[in-house]
Amino acid sequence: MALDPLSSTFAALADPTRRAILARLALGETSVMELAEPFDMSLPAISRHLKVLEHAGLISRSREAQWRPCRIAPVAFKQADGWLGNFRQFWDESFNRLDGLLEEMKAEEAAKAPPRTKRKVKATREKKSGRTRG
């Protein structure tokens, strides 16, 4: 199994059965039996999928009599989304527009201050990460 949290999270998401389980859980907490119902698959298989999801931090489980209700756990989702967010500039129109706006504001600000020093092209690492909205 993957070592770092982000890897196990993405690995857990890389299975259609598990994604379907998560989609069901988005509607609300439920039991293993109910989660298993739509699938043409043995109960142990579902049980293992749930274990993978739990290990990945995507769900949490508790005990209630003989049931083991599952629910969505936010943290892993947030981290996966946060990582993808670093690439948002590449596809999100509004992100680009916002980004451009921020660039404009920075440029305007810079106009009042002394100009920044230029750096070599090859080694330059412009940090454009972080979410600008929300």
Place this chain on the structure above:
Amino acid sequence: MALDPLSSTFAALADPTRRAILARLALGETSVMELAEPFDMSLPAISRHLKVLEHAGLISRSREAQWRPCRIAPVAFKQADGWLGNFRQFWDESFNRLDGLLEEMKAEEAAKAPPRTKRKVKATREKKSGRTRG
């Protein structure tokens, strides 16, 4: 290899080497040699990671003399982000605030209309999905 696009995308993201490659590519298009440089790993191994990323739709490649420059391909990122977006309600504060606002507005609307019918607790499936922003 995974069958559906979303599965292969998430599977591709579930490896730290591949994520590091993508992070490097976020800084700009580059060659296989330069991508391989930071890793203590054979070139064929990197080549295969790139193949996985390409197959997943996360990068695209072209030819330029004897080099094969790689760059980020937006589509797969967008789809992965879109899927995660269905769960944004669970962790995004501002999403919740917006959601709450919409609830308020609906409630206000409902105040002018006849009251809604109550449903049984056990079988209730509160649908809170769908993206409210974007």
Place this chain on the structure above:
DNA sequence: AGGTTATTTAACTAATAGGCTAAGTACAGA
């Protein structure tokens, strides 16, 4: 043509994932 550089393909290996059936555990209720 012949060499150098950049990259991929082939063949092999070890580890992991995901499915199954059968057996085990935990709790509820008679």
Place this chain on the structure above:
DNA sequence: TCTGTACTTAGCCTATTAGTTAAATAACCT
């Protein structure tokens, strides 16, 4: 305490993954 329900664990099998080295391909350079 015995039975049923709701799971989980164990043991097995097969396919896939991620790495290796060695060899092949592709394009430039002399």
